[in-house]
Amino acid sequence: MVPPLALDIDGTLTTASGRIDSRVFELLPDWDAPVVFATGKAFPYPVALAHFLGRAETVIAENGGVAYVDGKTSVLGDPAAPRAVVEAFEARGGEVGWGDGDTVNRWRESEVALSLDADETLLREVTAEAGGEVEIVDTGYAYHVKSPDVSKGRALRRVASALGLVPADFVAVGDSENDASTFAVAGESYAVANADAFARDAADTVLDESYMDATAGLLETLRERSE
Ligand SMILES: O=C(O)COP(=O)(O)O
């Protein structure tokens, strides 16, 4: 039996230019165990990915702020403090940085994400003034202002339990700071070679290859190992 998977999306299932790698559509539709997409992206993104792969919509979004399994949505983080911090940041001239429309935050329920173009110094200053109520996670794709109580790893506990599993049953793959908590609870954890220092330190293994080259290679290995 192949193992259940907890898969980060950006940097792990993508190309270096941020597109979903086409091998995702070859390797994941028939993966014969639960697959949890665990991402910093807002809820609709992993739902859409699972949907178009023909898989169960079992997802962790917003770095663990939202979990969806078996038709049930759980919002696991309170957006009040993150929103207040970002309002204070804007009042002092900061910009969230996604332009008009802001589809990045439109469906976000537990946290706020800012563009990497945002003024990081000001953001960290305003966050420090909130006195531990919020933290910033830099995924390499965005700054996320979130409750410190929220994490992908904590959400994986809940999702695994709904599936009749425990996090230790999962193999986790990821590339950044927001994956360290998943790595801490998964049975086996792998950072892709493009991963940041947090993810590399937290992973059991750092893969030699980057992005989906690494993930695809690992999935092949896991499949062979299970035969
Ligand atoms: O949304 C982000 O900042 C990163 O998303 P990821 O967790 O899928 O890498």
Ligand SMILES: [Mg+2]
């Ligand atoms: Mg990532």
